[in-house]
Amino acid sequence: LDIYLDNAATSRRKPETVYAAVDAFMRNVGASPARSVHGYGIEASRIVESAREEVSGLLGVSDSSRLVLTSGCTESLNIAILGMLKHGDHVIVSGLEHNSVMRPLTALAHRRSVGTTRLPVTSAGTTDPTCVETSILPTTAMIISTHASNVTGAIQPIAEIGGIARTHDIPFLLDAAQTVGHVPVDLGSLPVDMCAFSGHKGLMGPQGTGALYIRKGIYPAPLMYGGTGSASTEETQPPVLPDMYESGTPNTPGIAGLLAAAKFLRKTTIAAIHAHLESIGVAFIAGLKEIGEVTLYGPGTMLLNSGVFSFTVANRDPGELAEKLERKHGIMTRVGLHCAPSAHKSIGTFPAGTVRASIGYYTTKNDVEVFLRALKEVVRA
Numbered sequence: 001l002d003i004y005l006d007n008a009a010t011s012r013r014k015p016e017t018v019y020a021a022v023d024a025f026m027r028n029v030g031a032s033p034a035r036s037v038h039g040y041g042i043e044a045s046r047i048v049e050s051a052r053e054e055v056s057g058l059l060g061v062s063d064s065s066r067l068v069l070t071s072g073c074t075e076s077l078n079i080a081i082l083g084m085l086k087h088g089d090h091v092i093v094s095g096l097e098h099n100s101v102m103r104p105l106t107a108l109a110h111r112r113s114v115g116t117t118r119l120p121v122t123s124a125g126t127t128d129p130t131c132v133e134t135s136i137l138p139t140t141a142m143i144i145s146t147h148a149s150n151v152t153g154a155i156q157p158i159a160e161i162g163g164i165a166r167t168h169d170i171p172f173l174l175d176a177a178q179t180v181g182h183v184p185v186d187l188g189s190l191p192v193d194m195c196a197f198s199g200h201k202g203l204m205g206p207q208g209t210g211a212l213y214i215r216k217g218i219y220p221a222p223l224m225y226g227g228t229g230s231a232s233t234e235e236t237q238p239p240v241l242p243d244m245y246e247s248g249t250p251n252t253p254g255i256a257g258l259l260a261a262a263k264f265l266r267k268t269t270i271a272a273i274h275a276h277l278e279s280i281g282v283a284f285i286a287g288l289k290e291i292g293e294v295t296l297y298g299p300g301t302m303l304l305n306s307g308v309f310s311f312t313v314a315n316r317d318p319g320e321l322a323e324k325l326e327r328k329h330g331i332m333t334r335v336g337l338h339c340a341p342s343a344h345k346s347i348g349t350f351p352a353g354t355v356r357a358s359i360g361y362y363t364t365k366n367d368v369e370v371f372l373r374a375l376k377e378v379v380r381a
């Protein structure tokens with residue numbers, strides 16, 4: 001028996017069509033997209049542009065050229081942060097950010113004297129939007145928030161935060177790594193200027209895929225410069241999207257898989273996936289609350305949770321609990337700080353961290369029952 005509860009890191013099982021698409025691309029196409037005009041090259045380009053269209057469609061992006069395909073959410077966040085912030089700028093971030101936000105900001109603090117205000121987190125595990133308003137300085141050049149915490153699953157009031165950003169004409173960068181594919185996200189109506197996400201988590205595509213949505217009128221400097229297959233007479237980077245941010249031969253096998261995943265999600269619908277996660281999550285939360293020794297962090301309700309459950313047990317080492325869950329019961333969780341020390345500082349679990357169990361589309365009710373029984377046994381042993 002093997003129960004995978006680490007979907008917040010990456011979704012392990014993928015739709016069958018995703019495996020088939022990666023294999024078919026490598027065997028039957030295998031050429032470089034956007035460069036070569038022979039048959040295989042044209043097919044590779046068609047796959048990349050279809051993936052861009054399909055993923056845009058899932059997120060309410062009407063102009064798919066605004067969706068830059070990347071190697072993952074980390075690259076997307078780096079383009080947005082390193083590409084936008086200038087010497088002496090000020091940034092407001094939630095107290096729940098992943099290191100893929102905090103580390104670029106720390107690097108910029110040294111390199112460009114960028115200052116950061118880190119907002120407090122309420123007892124419900126969210127950002128209070130009024131704190132955003134009161135933290136704005138004349139030099140504030142960006143507001144950044146995760147859509148849902150990768151430590152607690154807590155969904156943030158992003159419409160309110162984005163609304164404040166828009167009122168003050170400050171770009172709002174959303175890290176939607178934990179919500180895209182799990183929670184409906186409509187970039188056509190949300191006040192979001194840039195949105196970074198992975199292709200390999202809730203979207204169920206292969207690892208090494210991701211995207212950055214950039215609203216019209218916003219032009220971060222590229223992270224990388226090079227061949228794009230377009231404007232080849234010029235030795236300067238083409239100033240058009242998405243080419244400007246897509247230098248070099250892309251991960252086309254991964255993008256072929258991402259296309260299959262996006263088609264699967266369109267057919268299944270994110271609303272249906274969300275409903276499935278909600279029904280599983282309700283049982284998860286109720287079960288965890290029943291075990292008296294367990295402290296559950298973040299929102300104790302699925303109305304505000306993307307499918308991530310972090311907990312500790314008094315006087316027990318999280319690593320020891322996770323190890324027993326796996327060795328004795330075949331249950332895979334993640335333990336420690338989840339690449340988000342800032343979030344753990346905010347919720348009071350730094351530096352020991354928590355045990356994190358995260359669900360996905362393929363998690364079943366039975367998985368939850370087995371997990372809860374196993375946890376009871378481990379806790380009471």
Ligand SMILES: Cc1ncc(COP(=O)(O)O)c(C=O)c1O
Binds near residue numbers: 074146199
């Ligand atoms: C909230 C959050 N942001 C960013 C990332 C980085 O994503 P990726 O591993 O796809 O670069 C992750 C995943 O680890 C995450 O959970």
